[in-house]
Amino acid sequence: MYTLNLNQMSQNEFLTKYWQKKPVVIRQGFKNFVDPIEPDEFAGIAMEENVQSRLVYKKDGQWQAEFGPFERYEHLGERDWSLVIQALDNFSEEAAALIEPFRFLPHWRLDDLMTSFATPGGGVGPHIDNYDVFICQGSGKRHWRVGDRGQHAELIAHEALLHVEPFDAIIDAELETGDILYIPPGFPHEGVALEPSMSFSVGFRANSAISLLSGFADHLIDNELGGQLLEDPHRQAIANSGEISHQDYQSIKAQLQNLLDDDNTFKHFVGNFLTSAKHELDLMPSDEPFERDEVSELLAIHAIKRLGGLRAFYFDDTIDEGICYINGEQLMFAKEIAPVVKLLCNQLVIMPNDLAPWRDNEQFLDLMIKLLDQGFWFWTEA
Numbered sequence: 001m002y003t004l005n006l007n008q009m010s011q012n013e014f015l016t017k018y019w020q021k022k023p024v025v026i027r028q029g030f031k032n033f034v035d036p037i038e039p040d041e042f043a044g045i046a047m048e049e050n051v052q053s054r055l056v057y058k059k060d061g062q063w064q065a066e067f068g069p070f071e072r073y074e075h076l077g078e079r080d081w082s083l084v085i086q087a088l089d090n091f092s093e094e095a096a097a098l099i100e101p102f103r104f105l106p107h108w109r110l111d112d113l114m115t116s117f118a119t120p121g122g123g124v125g126p127h128i129d130n131y132d133v134f135i136c137q138g139s140g141k142r143h144w145r146v147g148d149r150g151q152h153a154e155l156i157a158h159e160a161l162l163h164v165e166p167f168d169a170i171i172d173a174e175l176e177t178g179d180i181l182y183i184p185p186g187f188p189h190e191g192v193a194l195e196p197s198m199s200f201s202v203g204f205r206a207n208s209a210i211s212l213l214s215g216f217a218d219h220l221i222d223n224e225l226g227g228q229l230l231e232d233p234h235r236q237a238i239a240n241s242g243e244i245s246h247q248d249y250q251s252i253k254a255q256l257q258n259l260l261d262d263d264n265t266f267k268h269f270v271g272n273f274l275t276s277a278k279h280e281l282d283l284m285p286s287d288e289p290f291e292r293d294e295v296s297e298l299l300a301i302h303a304i305k306r307l308g309g310l311r312a313f314y315f316d317d318t319i320d321e322g323i324c325y326i327n328g329e330q331l332m333f334a335k336e337i338a339p340v341v342k343l344l345c346n347q348l349v350i351m352p353n354d355l356a357p358w359r360d361n362e363q364f365l366d367l368m369i370k371l372l373d374q375g376f377w378f379w380t381e382a
Contacts, residue, residue, distance in 0.1 A: 004101035029180030087279035090309035140197025271325030
């Protein structure tokens with residue numbers, strides 16, 4: 001397990017001073033850091049069809065990008081290329097553990113664990129991210145430059161690479177194993193490997209109003225909601241047929257506002273939307289359905305672990321009513337097991353001692369059978 005060291009800052013002090021305000025280098029944020037995955041295993045994951053991977057390199061001075069799966073790298077030489085995998089937490093339990101120290105931030109804000117291996121001179125070029133990121137330096141060293149937030153012209157270095165023009169650095173530093181660079185959205189930055197190195201980026205994203213409205217519209221269509229027509233049975237004759245009156249404008253606006261004000265509808269959407277997987281899950285459903293007695297016995301000796309990348313959330317005012325959201329769907333459960341469902345949502349791993357009060361609860365056992373059969377949770381060593 002990794003322990004985050006904020007250099008004598010409390011979590012709230014970090015949030016007050018730096019979160020979404022300015023970048024900072026946190027020296028030895030992870031003391032005695034050891035890569036959770038070796039470069040060879042990392043390259044092996046990039047061979048899989050369901051993994052989102054890419055190679056970034058330069059050829060004849062021009063930026064190039066290729067998308068996986070990849071089977072060989074010898075042709076690239078020993079310099080100036082980088083292999084990047086999105087959502088490594090979905091495919092490596094060991095790498096997913098790097099997310100745990102950042103749970104002082106709400107998990108619904110998490111994007112993924114993006115990871116890269118780079119040879120000397122390798123990087124992805126100067127760019128701007130629209131999310132908060134904690135770049136955790138693994139083995140090796142990288143040189144990072146970070147510019148100030150402002151107007152930075154973007155340029156297309158390659159059809160798959162959006163870069164920014166050269167910028168003045170407000171941070172110019174070499175990161176060594178265990179160092180962390182935090183960068184809020186909007187700050188241009190570029191990292192270049194000084195030697196073969198691994199880098200692990202824990203990203204936190206917020207949704208734009210556009211993505212929320214688009215998702216909400218899809219939700220309304222899928223559930224056949226919001227189809228009521230605007231009604232105006234008390235309309236009076238008007239003199240100017242080309243005018244949209246203030247009253248009509250308010251009626252049109254209210255038609256949409258009423259949907260947003262309907263907490264049952266909008267919460268259902270938000271719960272489903274925020275728990276929808278952003279990247280393909282590495283699901284392994286059980287071969288045969290579990291039985292209650294079997295699950296009860298296994299809960300006494302094994303911990304249960306949530307699948308990497310699986311998103312499970314609840315609202316504080318409806319969890320006790322027996323409602324949570326898992327993998328893009330609302331889940332209804334018996335109110336009496338709400339405390340243990342909170343554990344499922346809040347913790348990656350739950351130990352046998354924490355589950356002991358629930359081992360004989362039929363409602364909980366039935367829920368666990370469903371989650372285990374789907375491959376959303378699985379057994380692990382206590």
